[in-house]
Amino acid sequence: xxxxxxxxxxxxxxxxxxxxxxxxxxxxxxxxxxxxxxxxxxxxxxxxxxxxxxxxxxxxxxxxxxxxxxxxxxxxxxxxxxxxxxxxxxxxxxxxxxxxxxxxxxxxxxxxxxxxxxxxxxxxxxxxxxxxxxxxxxxxxxxxxxxxxxxxxxxxxxxxxxxxxxxxxxxxxxxxxxxxxxxxxxxxxxxxxxxxxxxxxxxxxxxxxxxxxxxxxxxxxxxxxxxxxxxxxxxxxxxxxxxxxxxxxxxxxxxxxxxxxxxxxxxxxxxxxxxxxxxxxxxxxxxxxxxxxxxxxxxxxxxx
Amino acid sequence: xxxxxxxxxxxxxxxxxxxxxxxxxxxxxxxxxxxxxxxxxxxxxxxxxxxxxxxxxxxxxxxxxxxxxxxxxxxxxxxxxxxxxxxxxxxxxxxxxxxxxxxxxxxxxxxxxxxxxxxxxxxxxxxxxxxxxxxxxxxxxxxxxxxxxxxxxxxxxxxxxxxxxxxxxxxxxxxxxxxxxxxxxxxxxxxxxxxxxxxxxxxxxxxxxxxxxxxxxxxxxxxxxxxxxxxxxxxxxxxxxxxxxxxxxxxxxxxxxxxxxxxxxxxxxxxxxxxxxxxxxxxxxxxxxxxxxxxxxxxxxxxxxxxxxxxxxxxxxxxxxxxxxxxxxxxxxxxxxxxxxxxxxxxxxxxxxxxxxxxxxxxxxxxxxxxxxxxxxxxxxxxxxxxxxxxxxxxxxxxxxxxxxxxxxxxxxxxxxxxxxxxxxxxxxxxxxxxxxxxxxxxxxxxxxxxxxxxxxxxxxxxxxxxxxxxxxxxxxxxxxxxxxxxxxxxxxxxxxxxxxxxxxxxxxxxxxxxxxxxxxxx
Ligand SMILES: Nc1ncnc2c1ncn2[C@@H]1O[C@H](COP(=O)(O)OP(=O)(O)OP(=O)(O)O)[C@@H](O)[C@H]1O
Ligand SMILES: [Mg+2]
Numbered sequence: 124x125x126x127x128x129x130x131x132x133x134x135x136x137x138x139x140x141x142x143x144x145x146x147x148x149x150x151x152x153x154x155x156x157x158x159x160x161x162x163x164x165x166x167x168x169x170x171x172x173x174x175x176x177x178x179x180x181x182x183x184x185x186x187x188x189x190x191x192x193x194x195x196x197x198x199x200x201x202x203x204x205x206x207x208x209x210x211x212x213x214x215x216x217x218x219x220x221x222x223x224x225x226x227x228x229x230x231x232x233x234x235x236x237x238x239x240x241x242x243x244x245x246x247x248x249x250x251x252x253x254x255x256x257x258x259x260x261x262x263x264x265x266x267x268x269x270x271x272x273x274x275x276x277x278x279x280x281x282x283x284x285x286x287x288x289x290x291x292x293x294x295x296x297x298x299x300x301x302x303x304x305x306x307x308x309x310x311x312x313x314x315x316x317x318x319x320x321x322x323x324x325x326x327x328x329x330x331x332x333x334x335x336x337x338x339x340x341x342x343x344x345x346x347x348x349x350x351x352x353x354x355x356x357x358x359x360x361x362x363x364x365x366x367x368x369x370x371x372x373x374x375x376x377x378x379x380x381x382x383x384x385x386x387x388x389x390x391x392x393x394x395x396x397x398x399x400x401x402x403x404x405x406x407x408x409x410x411x412x413x414x415x416x417x418x419x420x421x422x423x424x425x426x427x
Numbered sequence: 428x429x430x431x432x433x434x435x436x437x438x439x440x441x442x443x444x445x446x447x448x449x450x451x452x453x454x455x456x457x458x459x460x461x462x463x464x465x466x467x468x469x470x471x472x473x474x475x476x477x478x479x480x481x482x483x484x485x486x487x488x489x490x491x492x493x494x495x496x497x498x499x500x501x502x503x504x505x506x507x508x509x510x511x512x513x514x515x516x517x518x519x520x521x522x523x524x525x526x527x528x529x530x531x532x533x534x535x536x537x538x539x540x541x542x543x544x545x546x547x548x549x550x551x552x553x554x555x556x557x558x559x560x561x562x563x564x565x566x567x568x569x570x571x572x573x574x575x576x577x578x579x580x581x582x583x584x585x586x587x588x589x590x591x592x593x594x595x596x597x598x599x600x601x602x603x604x605x606x607x608x609x610x611x612x613x614x615x616x617x618x619x620x621x622x623x624x625x626x627x628x629x630x631x632x633x634x635x636x637x638x639x640x641x642x643x644x645x646x647x648x649x650x651x652x653x654x655x656x657x658x659x660x661x662x663x664x665x666x667x668x669x670x671x672x673x674x675x676x677x678x679x680x681x682x683x684x685x686x687x688x689x690x691x692x693x694x695x696x697x698x699x700x701x702x703x704x705x706x707x708x709x710x711x712x713x714x715x716x717x718x719x720x721x722x723x724x725x726x727x728x729x730x731x732x733x734x735x736x737x738x739x740x741x742x743x744x745x746x747x748x749x750x751x752x753x754x755x756x757x758x759x760x761x762x763x764x765x766x767x768x769x770x771x772x773x774x775x776x777x778x779x780x781x782x783x784x785x786x787x788x789x790x791x792x793x794x795x796x797x798x799x800x801x802x803x804x805x806x807x808x809x810x811x812x813x814x815x816x817x818x819x820x821x822x823x824x825x826x827x828x829x830x831x832x833x834x835x836x837x838x839x840x841x842x843x844x845x846x847x848x849x850x851x852x853x854x855x856x857x858x859x860x861x862x863x864x865x866x867x868x869x870x871x872x873x874x875x876x877x878x879x880x881x882x883x884x885x886x887x888x889x890x891x892x893x894x895x896x897x898x899x900x901x902x903x904x905x906x907x908x909x910x911x912x913x914x915x916x917x918x919x920x921x922x923x924x925x926x927x928x929x930x931x932x933x934x935x936x937x938x939x940x941x942x943x944x945x946x947x948x949x950x
Binding site for chain 2: 284285286287288290291293294297298300301302304305306418420421
C-alpha cells in the first residue's frame with residue numbers, strides 16, 4: 124500500500140515537474156497554429172532557449188535574466204520562421220524542420236563551454252514544508268515557472284476568445300480569405316503569433332536547463348518540442364486542454380522513474396517510452412480520414 | 428415572406444450617397460481587365476452589372492472597394508472625388524461588399540463574426556455587452572433574422588448569405604455591392620433576400636450594385652443596368668427600356684453564340700434496353716461530423732442517359748459525389764461500374780473511364796498555384812507526348828495541348844501560363860470542364876453544379892457538351908441544386924432530401940410542384 128502511494132505521489136509530482144516544458148511549448152504552438160502556421164522549429168527554440176537561459180544565468184548570476192534572455196532568443200527564432208515560411212514557394216513543414224536543425228545547431232555550438240560549469244538555478248517553492256516526509260516535500264517543491272504556465276494557459280484562452288488580436292489570429296488561421304477581406308494583415312498577425320509562440324517554447328527550454336533536470340546537456344530535450352506539436356492536436360487547439368495534455372504527458376514520462384524509485388525494476392526502459400507511445404496513440408486516434416478534426420484551424424499549413 | 432416593419436426602416440436615418448465611377452481602368456501587367464468604365468448609382472437605386480465570364484465585373488467593383496486600387500479613373504461618393512486605396516477607405520464612405528465567396532470565419536459564431544468585422548473591435552471584448560447590442564440590432568434594425576449563437580460553419584448557405592448582408596448593415600454600409608449573391612442560394616431563398624433588399628432601396632435607405640448572370644434578377648430587381656464585355660463598356664440603360672433580347676445582344680456583342688441545346692431525343696429508346704453503366708447499391712456514407720449523410724441510396728445509370736439528382740445543397744449530395752470520386756469511403760453498400768465492383772482507384776478510373784467533376788473546382792479539382800495549362804494536363808501529364816518515359820515532363824507539349832482547349836472552350840485568360848487561381852470564377856469552371864470532357868474514351872461522367880457561376884452563353888455551352896457526351900453513349904449523372912438546369916438536360920430525375928432518394932420521375936413528365944415538395948422534405 125505504501126509503495127502504491129509513493130508511486131502515485133511520484134507520478135503526480137512528475138506530471139507537474141515534467142509537464143511544465145510541454146505546457147510552454149504546446150501553448151506556444153497552439154498560438155502559432157491558431158494563426159494558420161505549423162512551427163516544427165519549436166524543438167529548436169526549446170534547445171536554444173535552454174542553452175541561452177543557462178549561459179545567461181551563469182554569467183549574470185540571476186536565473187530570471189536567463190529566462191528573459193531565452194524568451195528573446197525564442198522570439199528571434201520565431202521571427203525567422205515567420206519570415207522564411209511566408210516567402211513565396213516555401214512550406215511550413217520544411218522551414219520548421221530547417222529551423223529545428225538550426226536552433227539545435229546554434230544551441231550545441233554556443234553551448235559547448237557551458238556543459239561543465241554550474242549556473243544558479245531557479246528556486247522551487249516549497250509547498251510541502253508542512254510535512255516532515257522528505258518524499259512529500261520533494262513532490263510539492265514546485266517551480267514558479269509552472270504557475271506562470273498555468274496563468275499563461277488561462278490567459279491565452281481568454282486572449283483568443285475575447286480580444287481583438289485573438290479574434291484576428293483565429294480569423295487568419297481559419298479562413299485567410301475572410302481575414303484579408305476584413306483588412307487584417309495576415310503577415311503581421313502570423314509573424315506576431317509565431318514570435319510569441321516560439322518565445323514561449325524557449326521559456327519551456329529555460330525550465331529544462333534551470334530547474335529540471337537543471338543542467339545544460341545536448342540531450343536535454345529528448346524531442347519534447349516535437350511531442351508538443353502532437354499534444355496540441357490532442358488538446359484540440361484549446362489552451363486549457365493543453366494544460367491537461369501536458370500534465371498527462373509529464374505524468375507518463377515519470378512513470379518509469381517513479382516505479383524504479385519504488386523498487387520496481389521490471390520494464391524500466393519500456394515505461395520510459397510511454398510518452399512516445401502516448402504520442403503515437405494520440406496520432407492514431409485523432410487522425411481519421413472520415414472525420415476532419417473539430418477545432419483545427421481551417422487553413423493550417425495550407426500555404427494560403 | 429416577412430415585411431420589414433416601417434419603424435425599422437426609420438432607423439436607417441442616414442440615406443445613401445450617390446456613387447459615380449468615372450472612366451475607371453484597371454490593368455494587370457499589360458492586360459486591361461477594365462477599360463474606362465463609367466457608371467452612376469443614384470441614391471436608393473439598384474444597379475445591375477452584367478457580363479460574360481471574365482468580363483471584368485469583379486475587377487471593377489474591387490476597385491471601388493479599394494481591394495486593388497484602379498490604375499486610373501475617379502470614384503465620386505456624394506459628388507466628391509474620393510481616394511479609395513484600401514477597404515477601410517471604402518468603409519469610411521459607407522460602401523460595403525458581399526463577395527462572390529463567403530467571408531465568414533467558419534469556426535466563429537455569428538456574433539463573433541459580426542464583432543470581428545467592425546473597424547473598431549475593442550481591445551478586450553465584453554461579450555455580454557456585444558451580445559446585448561447585437562440582439563438589440565437584430566430586434567430593431569435587421570431586415571431578417573439569423574441565429575447569433577451558431578457557428579458560421581453550421582449555417583446553411585442562405586443563412587450565411589443573410590449574415591454577410593447583415594454584417595454590412597451592422598457596419599452601417601449604405602451602398603452595398605453584391606457579387607453574384609444568389610448563386611449560393613435556392614430560388615426561394617434568393618427571391619426572399621432580394622425582395623427584402625429591394626424594399627430597403629425603395630424606402631431610400633440603401634443603394635445597391637449587384638453583379639449577376641440571371642436576367643430574371645435584373646428584370647425583377649434592378650433599376651439600371653451596365654453590361655461589360657472583355658473589360659469594355661458594352662451597353663448601359665434603364666431596365667424598363669430593355670428586354671431580354673436586347674440585353675443578350677449587348678452581352679454577346681451582336682455575335683450571339685448562345686444556341687439553345689437541341690432538345691434531347693427523350694424516350695426514343697427505352698432506358699431498359701441499354702447497358703447499365705453505374706450501379707449504386709444501398710450506399711450509406713458518413714459526413715465530416717461522423718453522422719450519416721447519405722442513407723441507403725440505390726440507383727442505376729444507363730449508357731446514353733443523363734440522370735439528374737435534384738435537391739437543396741447540403742442534403743448529402745457532396746458526400747455522395749465524394750464517394751463516387753473515390754475521395755470518401757462508403758460506410759456500407761457498394762458501387763458497380765459496367766457490372767464490376769468499383770473502388771475509385773486510378774486503375775478503376777482508367778478501366779471504366781469514369782470521370783467526376785466536383786463542385787467548387789478551384790478547391791476540389793485544381794492545383795491553384797499551377798498554371799492553367801498544367802491544370803488542364805492533370806489527367807494526361809504522365810502519358811506521351813506530355814511525358815517521356817512516364818516521368819520526364821515536356822512542358823512545351825503540355826502548353827501546346829492546352830492551346831486548342833483554351834480556344835474550344837473559350838477560356839478567357841492572359842495565356843496558358845497564368846496560375847489558374849487568377850482566372851475569373853467562370854473561367855476556372857471552363858478550364859476544368861475542358862480537362863474532363865475532352866478525354867475521348869469517356870464512359871461515365873459524374874458532375875456536380877456544372878454551371879455554377881457561369882454566364883448564360885457558357886451555361887448553354889456546357890449543357891450542349893453534356894448532351895453531346897450523352898449522344899455518344901456516355902452515362903452522365905448531374906447533381907445540381909438548379910432545377911431549371913436539370914429539367915433542361917436530364918432524361919430522368921431523382922430528388923435527394925435528408926440523405927435519401929425520396930422521389931424518382933422521368934423528366935418528360937416531371938411535375939414541378941411535386942418535385943418542390945420532395946426537395947423541401949415534405950414528400
Ligand atoms: N489578380 C489578378 N491578376 C491577373 N489577372 C486577373 C486578376 N484578377 C482578375 N484577372 C483577370 O481579369 C479578367 C476579369 O476577371 P473578373 O474576375 O473581373 O471577371 P468577372 O467578370 O467577375 O467574371 P465571372 O463572371 O467569371 O466571375 C479575367 O480575365 C481574369 O483572368
Ligand atoms: Mg466575378
